Structure formats: C-alpha cells, structure tokens
Amino acid sequence: MTIGEIAKLAGVAKSTVSRYLNGGSVGVATRLKLERVIKETGYVPNTFARSLKAKKTNIIGTIVPRLNSYAATQTLIGIDEELREQGYQLLISNTSQNLDREIESIYSLENQKIAGIILLATQITDEHLDAFQKVDVPVLLVGQQHEQCYSLIHDDETAGYEIGKYVLSQGHRKIAFVGVTENDIAVGVKRKRGFQKAIQEEKECEVTYFETSFNLKEAIKKFPSIMEAYKPSIFVCATDNIALGILKAAQMEGLNVPRDLSITGFGGYEVTEVIHPGITTAKFFYQEAGELAAKKIVKLVNGEEVAKVTVSNFDIILRNSVDSLI
Amino acid sequence: MTIGEIAKLAGVAKSTVSRYLNGGSVGVATRLKLERVIKETGYVPNTFARSLKAKKTNIIGTIVPRLNSYAATQTLIGIDEELREQGYQLLISNTSQNLDREIESIYSLENQKIAGIILLATQITDEHLDAFQKVDVPVLLVGQQHEQCYSLIHDDETAGYEIGKYVLSQGHRKIAFVGVTENDIAVGVKRKRGFQKAIQEEKECEVTYFETSFNLKEAIKKFPSIMEAYKPSIFVCATDNIALGILKAAQMEGLNVPRDLSITGFGGYEVTEVIHPGITTAKFFYQEAGELAAKKIVKLVNGEEVAKVTVSNFDIILRNSVDSLI
C-alpha cells in the first residue's frame, strides 16, 4: 500500500493524500473519500519515505548509562508513557556506563535524525558540550544540571538538607556520611552539601565523610573499616544501594539495625521498602520526572519556550532503619 | 554529505560508491580513493534512504512486558551487547504488561521494517500467532515456548525439580508451594511440575499449593492466612519476588528466617543476595540468555538454520534462607 495506490483508489492526486495525512486543508468530499479508502485498506505511511523527505522523525532518543538501575528504568517508563501520548516514539540507547559510548550515541542519534535527545546524565564533560553544539538537535539533561543546557533535576540538595535535619532530630551526633565521587554533582556534591548545611545548624555534632562507589558490594567491603575506625551511631548513605550494602554488612556482623546502628539512604528504590528493616530514605519520583522530561523535550522540539531547569520533587520516607536516641 | 557528493569528490559514479559501501567488488584504485574521501568527509549514509530502497533495516525489535523487572533488563542488556557486536541495532518496545499493546507492537515493528522481533513472552495467545504469521518477519520467543515458534527458554522444569530435591534433602516434609497462574507456562506450570516430580520421589511429604500474583505486595498479604491454615516448615516460591514478599511478611511477624521458617525462590535476582538472610534460589542467566537470543535472531534474519528451541542454563544457589531439619 502506497500513497499512490490510495490516490488512485480515491481518485485524487498523491499530493492531496499527503496533505490530508498531514492535517492540511482538503475539501470535505475528498476528506470523506480518503477516510474511507484509508480505513478499508489499512494504509500506513512508510516512515522511511516520510523521514527521507522531511529530514526529521518523531523519535526521541534517550541515552541511558545503564539499564539495570531502578532510577533509570523508572525514568524510562515515565518518558515512554508520556512520549507515546504525545505521538512520539522512544529510542533507548544504552551505553553500559561508558562515557565514550555516550558521546558516540549523541552523534549516532543525530544521524538517525531523531527529533530530540534526552540524556540521563552522570557527568557532563567538554566532549558532551561539544557534541551538543555540533548536533543541532534539542538536548535535555536529566539528573544533572549544566548552565549551557536545559535540564530536569531532582532536588538533591534540599533532600540532603532534610535528611540531615531528620537524623539530627533523632538525636544522632556521631555520623558517618558515605558519599560518592564529586564528579557526580548531583549525588556526590549536592546531597552532601545539603546535608552539611543541616549539620552546620547544629552545634555539637561529629561527622566524618567517607567515599565509596555506586557499587553495593563495595559498600559492604567498606563497612568494617569505617565501623572499626569511627563507630558512628548512624550511616547516612548517598544512595540506597550504598545503604543496602551497609545494611547487609551490618547484619552479617550480627548487628541489629536500627538498635545497634541506624542507616539512611537516598533514592526511594523499591527494595528499601521490602527489605527488613525498611530503610529511611529520600524518595525521588523517577517516573514522574520521566514524564516531565518527555513533556519538556517535546516542547523544545517544537520550538516552544521552556524553563532552563525544572526541579522534580522528593519525599522523606520514614521507616525503621533509624533509631531514636532521645 | 550525500553519496552523490562523495561520488563527485572521488570522480566515480554514485553506483560505484554504493557498491563500495555495501561490500561489492571495486577496483583497488577506486577503493583507495573512496576510502580516503569518506574518511576525510566523515560521510555516513542516510539510513532512511537506504531503508526506503532496501525495504529492510538492521534493527531488531524487542518487545518487553515491563522495563522495571530484573529479568527483563538483564535480558535486554544481553541482547543489546550482542546485537551491537553483530552490527545490528536494538529497538525496545515496552508494553507495560498490556497484551493488546504487545500485538500492536508486533504490527508496528513490522511497519518500521525491522529485520526481526524478539518477544520477551509471558503468554502466547491466538492473536499472537496470528500476528506472527501476518508480519512475515522472523520472531523469537524468549522465556516461553510454543510449537509454532522459535524460542529460547530457561530450564524451568529442571530447576523446579532440583529445588524440590534440595528442599527434601534438608529434611523439609511440610511444604507450602506458592505459585502463579497456569497461564504462564514457564513460571506457573513448569516450575511447579518439576517440583512435583521431585516430591513424587519422596514417600512421606505433605505439600499444599497456593497461588498468588507476580506482585510482591500480594505475597506479603497472602502470608498470614497460609501460615495460620497450614504452618509449613518452608515456603517454596515460584519467583524471587514472591520469596521476598514472604520473607518480608515473616520478618514483620517477628519470625526468624531460617530458624522459624525457610524460604526458597526462583530467578536469581540481585536482591536475593543482598538481603539478609540471602535467599536460596534457582538462578537463571538472563544476560547470557539475551546474548543467545540475539545470536539466534540474527541467524534467523539471515535465513540460517537454527534449533527450534534453545535452553538456557541455571544454577541452584544455596544461601541462608533454608534451615536444615536433619
């Protein structure tokens, strides 16, 4: 089925069919005829021919560092749902945490004439900025922020602040903060900064900062040395994964959480609710953020005006991993 | 940059460039010139023009019921990696567990001229079979099997058998098997069947079968009634999610796992290792299965001969959620 056959069946010109298909104005008689013929034949336009000519598609490419992450998949689900509603299609490009592949993906998506790019970002390097400029396609950062880019971020700093406040309110005064590399601004810098702000409002409080990776097992390994050297009453972990690792390590040593040791996380991963004890955490709304991101990139694609940065919400979820020392 | 410009720069005809690009035979002088020009210009062929003419792409569409599942994402990762190596591209189509959308996706992928379809299947209905026939595109089922289809499955039945054997070997003789709907052949039927086979080899053993959904929270809810009515020494759960739910429920009631109650799962989800106690489970190799699937669909696309059904391996992972009653 091609546009030519439809034209013949309806007794009009190809250009008229095309106009009808693209919402142009056609006479009512023509419209009726076309409607009928297209329905009867089940005609669907050929995407390639269309894209070849129009030089663009209705595809939004999303670059994601990894597929096996709660945050990533939830965000993708949100993007997917919203894009579908808006008549766009999602193309996922997984980079397996390889920054080079991230750059490649930007160019290769452009080559595929996608309408816009959403990048679930971890770090923004100069190569990224370079690529963004060169490709001449709207780009939206999710999870990280950069002055030169549109972005949608989580409120990491406020979340860090409120976690800090809560921990203090429960009487904890000897705290181990387990963070990650400062290369990751959102997770490594902002969450910590918010937390520190809360701490500064409290006179007597001892905090030691540790750094680990995003890897759960590494957190498990780190635990004994921290515990031995410092003996905090609570571990404030920069991600739920780290919190899970600390919890596992503590339980393996026969400690009772929260009686012997308290733990908090960030993220609101599903597991933190299912595990025993449930972990107190700052829950981000990844799926909702994905929807917001989809809306924003579509506007960007259509040349509409949008805020440079959108901030997605969070909730502090109180569960049983924090003991009250009061 | 188009093929025409390259042709001009190299002083040859467009058709020669095309032939060079597609691995056809060209004279060595031409080859050298073309190589240089293409490198210098950074020319990349336009996918749409190519697909329009060639009427097919090097894209493999994968239909997945949900993105937020360990099994699904691990399988996707495997597919993605392998496809990339083979020079194919992955297009993910998420259906949010909506069977209708699954059917739609099949047709819509065909419309996009993808080379082949991988379906991470749950159920195969007549509509599926219908669609498979109509689309005239190679289809590979992953996770479920059907006589009319090529498929890659996990060894659910043997896994069920070995879990059964192990449970019996630890002295358990009063067992609650918590399964799922028999609409899902792999999970609902085969795992149970394998388990039953093991049970039949043991004279004195009491088993009661319960059914729940794939939803973790529903398992939590089911727990008290089962416990009260039956009081088993062990819960054999048809999925790790169910096992996690049972574990959570047990711990909420103050029971000690495995001292007061034992639990096993199926799947080998990452959480089952991280949680305390670790859950004894049949681990499937999802990523590896994804790679196998990718290899198989590529062969299918190329018209090579492949086995109707491929079986992916599993391992029984012994952890601390099962008490020895001996």
Add this chain to the structure above:
DNA sequence: CTGAAAGCGCTTACAG
C-alpha cells in the same frame, strides 16, 4: 570493474 537510469514512497513549492 564501472556507470547511467529508474525507482523506493513520500513531501513540498508552485500553479491553477
């Protein structure tokens, strides 16, 4: 091995 030409299925000025 190489080239000229037709054609894939659309869209887009342009004329009417």
Add this chain to the structure above:
DNA sequence: CTGAAAGCGCTTACAG
C-alpha cells in the same frame, strides 16, 4: 481546495 512535477539519498538491475 487540488494536481503535476521535482526531489529527498540511496540501491539495483542492466549494459558495457
């Protein structure tokens, strides 16, 4: 509102 024609960037017989 409608149609004829050119063209998007490639591939594919066909001839040489």
